[in-house]
Amino acid sequence: MNIKIALAGNPNCGKTTMFNALTGSSQYVGNWPGVTVEKKGGKLKGHKDVEIIDLPGIYSLSPYTLEEVVSRNYLLGDKPDAIINIVDSTNIERNLYLTTQLVEIGIPVVIALNMTDILRKNGDQIDVKKLSHKLGCEIIETSALKGEGCKEVAEKAIALVKAKSKNVPQHTFSQEVEEALSLIEDILSYSMEEDNLHWYAIKLFERDKKVMEQIELSEDAMSRIEEIAKGCETTFDDDSESIITNERYTYISKIIKECVRRKNNSKMTSSDKIDRIVTNRFLALPIFALVMFLVYYVSISTVGTWLTDWTNDVLFGEIIPPAVENFLVSVGTAEWLNSLILDGIIGGVGAVLGFLPQMLVLFLFLAILEDCGYMARIAFIMDRIFRRFGLSGKSFIPMLIGTGCSVPGIMASRTIENESDRKMTIITTSFIPCSAKLPIIALIAGALFPESTWVGPSAYFIGVAAIIISGVILKKTKGFAGDPAPFVMELPPYHIPGAKSVLIHMLDRGKSFVKKAGTIIFLASGAIWFLSSFNWPMEMVDTAESMLATIGKVIAPVFSPLGFGNWESAVATFTGLIAKENVVGTFGILFGFAEVAENGAEIWPLLQQSFTQLSAFSFLLFNLLCAPCFAAVGAIKREMGNGKWTLIAVGYQTGFAYVISLIVYQLGMLFTGNGFGIGSAIAFVLVALILYMLFRPYKNVDNNVNVSKRAVGA
Template structure:
């Protein structure tokens, strides 16, 4: 018998940590059918017949967000055998709002009272037996970070599912409201047999359009329900949804006061004290900049660099290529096959895999920052900056997600209600360096700027600056003008990250990178090898006479003003549209990563001979800011909804990248003593245009946006 158990809870309640504790590495990540919200599921450890489904974090079962719709539809339509409702015990009153709605669905349920270690430190006492009795379901204390109580919760959920033990119905509402809900429920059942009729009765009373659509009741039943609702509204002098919300919170307040004894507050919490520093109006940005600088410096220039140097120089330099070459020669393979394997596959894929250690170090830092609660503060900090330039702090959430991959970052823009802000966020999300761009950053930093501490971190800040500049420019156009949407978010309590959860997050991100190297980059490397080894008559030739060279030479003059007008760097930039890692794999194939040239030069020295530092930095900037990979462009098209806006987004990104790279290179040439030429004049004109766009009056006057409200867990 296969069982499905759903994990449901508010954002930042520890749900993901619980999911990781229950499933370990047996996780499957995809998207919910027809939508771009991430779907996570996995097998319960030591129970191959039990599937754990991690539903999106939600605050209620009202259909206001895509996440709420997905979670509700899953519970109603997929019919999980049990629910584990994770509740943040440090903010129990707010969390129980969702709990009461889940209990009304009549699905076997157990409540995991999470983060109880924080409650103990505060000195609060929760009467578990009394709470379980009032809610009508079992309650178990857990600490997902420490893996305490997780196994017990899962075992209880399995027992409830097998016994089909439904929770005891709650008595939350006043007599008048309860009577109205009973009549609505009777009206529904008179029309058709409906599962979860009591849940639907509340939703119809609230005039929930999706519930009305799902039930498809006859007009006579709907008219009767409307009359019952209006009568109750008139009697209580309030709208139906407000009535339900008010009475639900009243009942929750009574439950909390009867079952929880809170210790009198003696002052600020540890989280409050930390926030006085890290979210301080003057210190917040320098601290954030320092953290990001340190993260990229350690990942790219120190710890990550040492591991990458060994991988490149030893594993893919002294061990694999000579070993494979010796084996191929011993079995007498053809020259073209030797070249394909050594130059194409090992050279291309190996050039990318060489940067895996740096990727894992970066992912480790990101997982720690996310798990401890700091990344939520970053959105709060950046809202202050973004709002001054016409963007909401909500726009920074997709940017945070985009540090892993631009595709889910672009998808996350769906949480932005304001259509103008949403489109602008989609257009600028890929400016933030994603994991696929890290090999480019590491390659340029290592090969052209050895020992430099500023090149790798500057890539992140260039992306942030590009977003701010774009925000100012776009907000002054008619299509994007208007007030930024207010941003209300929850700041979770700081806690020490769980080792297991952090490692799982790191591995999941790293695994997807390695998987891409073994699939997309593998195929791309073979294609690049073929195009760089054969001419148009399919004769094997030197690279300079190949199909790839002939194509690159036609396009290369476009990039000459940017300092990298050779055909090799041109085709590397273009192949980056397949996947940004392909830029590095292209160099690996063209410059013989796996094959030592006659003069003893390998990939990094070959790059040093091909580019100046200024041209290399221009190349880096262009590839950071230009059109993203095809997968991200596809995500832009899905989120924009039409080809016109997709072309506008990709066109803007590419033109913006070209202008910034041109300015950096041409102005850099002037200041390094290379004279004043036509390129300098063009760069000055571009600067003048940018300044005009930055300081011109907006197309429409707009009022000052609402400031961010940060809701802290207490």
């Protein structure tokens, strides 16, 4: 007998942590809505016949967000055998709103009363036995973070399925509403299963459009239901959906008063005290800037650099290349094969993998910030800024996800209901430096700015600035005009990050990077080696006479106004479209990374011969902001839904990157004493155009008001 158990709960209730505990899955735990966009499954540990389905975090079963649609469709369409409803015991009022809906759909429900360790620490008490009786379903106290009660709640759900038990909703609405629902149930009874009858009656009473489209009722039946709803609306002097919402909260307030005892309702929690500082209107942004500066400074300029230097100088310098070369010589391989392996594979892949330690340090810090609850505050903080420029704070959530990889960040944009905001988010998400761009940042910072602490952190803030500037410009165009969608999100309580979840997050991202290095970058390195080692008649030649050099010299003039008109840089930029790490891999091959490392030298002096600090920074800017890798472009196409918008997105990203890099380089040349020329004139014209686009008035758009706030009960 195969059993399916769905996990359902509010965002940040500990649902995905419990999923990991039950299945042993390495799925990452996030602190904002939208991480779990689609349902995920895993086998219950010790039960090969029991599948656990992790549904997106939702606040209700109303079809307002994609997460709610996904969860509702699964629960009503696929019909799991049981539901484990994870309830945050520290925010029980808000969480029980979903519970009252889950118990109505006819599937056995077990409540996992989660975070009870924090509840007890706060001195609060919940009468579990009485609450279970009031809700009409079993309740197990759990702490998913510590692994307490998780096994018991799963076994209770299995027992309910095997016993074919059905929980009976204990809550009732007011007499007038119950009479109205009873009349609707009578209309539905001829075409609806009894298990779901009450739930569908409520949804039709609320005029749920998706349910009305799903159920095939005659016009006469629909008009009778409409008449019933209007009668109730007249009685309560309110719309039908608000009537049901108020009825649910009235019921929840009643049982909370009977079952929950607070130690001190007026006492500020530790999270509240911290938030008075970190989300303060004046201090929030400086604190955020300082935190991100320290994260990138430590990752790129100090600890990360020490580890990377050891990896490059020792592992890929003194250990791997000599060992591989000695082996190849001993077996008598051909010269071209030696070059392929040493200069192509080790030179290309090794140049990229050398930056893995810096990436792991960055992933570690980001995982700590996310797990402790601070990243959710960043989205809240950025909403204040974004809304001043016509953007929704909800757009910042995909950008937070995009710090690991642009692909899931772009996919997370599907949680944004406003179509214009969603498209704008898709276009701008890749401006935030993802893990693939970190090796480029580290390479340029190490080679051209060895004593500077600002280059690495500046990459992150340049991405944020690019998003804000682009958001203002795009919002004032016809395709993106309109008020931003309201942003309401929960701020979870601060807690000490779990070592296991932090390490899982760090290692998962690191594993994805190594996997890409072993596949896409491996193949790309081989192709780059071939093109850089042979000429068109297929003769093995010096790099400067190769096919790659010929191609590079054709496209290099395009980048001359940006300061990096040498063919090596042009080729590296072009190969970065396959995967951004290829920029570093290409330099590794073209500058003989394996050879210089083996001889005890470094690649830095070779890069210094090709760049000035100004041209290097311009190169960095362009590669940070231009079109992302092919995988991300594919994600853009899937989310946009058509090729036209994909071309618009890629065209805007590349054009914006070119303009910004040109302005920085040309004005930099002017201010460093190189005189005024045609490049400087073009740069001033572009600056004037950007300022005009930024400060021209919005058309047909009302003044935006910041509506960002904590969710009820958060």
